[in-house]
Amino acid sequence: MCAVSLFTACAKKNEKVETPVNVKTARLSNVDIENAALFSGEISAGKDIALSFLSPGKVLSVNVNDGDYVQEGQILATIDSTDAKNIFNAAQAKLDQANDAYNRYLPMHEDGNMSEIDWKKVDVSRDEAVAGFNVAKHTLDNCIMTAPAAGYISGKHINMDETAAPGIPVLRILSLDTLYADISIPVNEINLVKPGMSAVVSISGKANINAKVFDVDVSADPLTRTYKARILLPNQGEDILPGMLCNVYIVESTGSRHNIISVPATALNLGADGKYFVYTIDETSSRVKRQSVEINGFSGDSILVTEGISEGDLIVTEGTQKLDDGALVSVM
Secondary structure, three states, X not given: OHHHHHHHHHHHHHOOOOOOEEEEEXXXXXXXXXXXXXXXXXXXXXEEEEEOOOOOEEEEEEOOOOOOEEOOOOEEEEEOOHHHHHHHHHHHHHHHHHHHHXXXXXXXXXXXXXXXXXXXXXXXXXXXXXXXXXXXXXXXXOOEEEOOOOEEEEOOOOOOOOEEOOOOOOEEXXXXXXXXXXXXXXXXHHHHOOOOOEEEEEOOOOOOEEEEEEEEOOOOXXXXXXXXXXXXXXXXXXXXXXXXXXXXXXXXXXXXXXXXXXXEHHHOEEOOOOOEEEEEEEOXXXXXXXXXXXXXXXXXXXXXXXXOOOXXXXXEEEOHHHOOOOOEEEEO
C-alpha cells in the first residue's frame, strides 16, 4: 500500500497542468466602411547621398562605420593627396605667371599701346589659369571626404590601404529627418491615387502611421509598367528605418463605401511565409486556431478582410504574441 501511494503521489506531482493564456477578444460583424486601396511598399530615406572621390588614391583613413550618425562637415575618410598636391602646385604657379602677365600688360592695354589680339591672348591665358587652379584645388580638397549633410552612414565600401577609384561610391549618408513609403501603382489604378490623399502605412510590429500621398510619377517604369508614388511619413524618430517593408492603404477619392468584415489592427499577424493570419477561438474548448486571411484595405484602426473569417467569429485582439495554434486561452 505504501508503494502504491508513493507511485500515485509522484504521478500527480509530475502531471503537467496547462495554464491558459489571458487574451482580449472581439466578435466579428460586417461594417459599412469607406473603400481603400492596398499597395505593398518599402520605406526610404528623404535624402540618400552617395559619396565618392574625384581622383584615385590610397585610402589613408576611414573614420566611420555603418550606422554611425555624422554631422554636416564631419571628416569621413581621406586618401593620399601627393599627386593632387603636385597638380595643385603646378596650377598655382601657372596662375601666378598669368596674373603677373595680366598686371604688366594691363596699363599698356589701357593706354592703347597694345593690340586687341595680343591683349586677348593675355586675358584668355589668365582665365584658363584660373579655371585650371580651381579644378586642381577642388581635386585636392576632395582628398578629404566630408559629410555634405547630417545623417546616418550606410553602404560602406571602403577600408584603409585600399585604392579608391574615381567616381565609385564608397559611402552613403541617409537622412532620417524625412521618410517616405515608396509604392508601385499598376496602370489600371493610377487614377485612384493623387497627391494630398490620406493614407495609412502599416509596418509589421509597429503602430499604424497616418500619412499623406506626397507625389506620383507621371511616367511609368519601362520595365514594370507601374507608376511610383511616395507617401510622406511624419517624423518617426529612430523607430522606422529605410528598407522596412510596409503596406500602404489609400482612401479612394470617390468616397465609395461597401459592407465588409474588419478586424482591429492588433489582431492581425504576419507569418514567416509572408501571409497574414488571425487567431479564432473555439468557444466550446476555449482553444485558438490560426486562420489565414486575405486583406484589402483599412478603415480607421481596423483592417479589411475579404477571406478566411466570417461574421460572428470570435477572434483574439490582444495577447497574440503569446499564442500558438491550439493554445488554451482565458478571455479577459
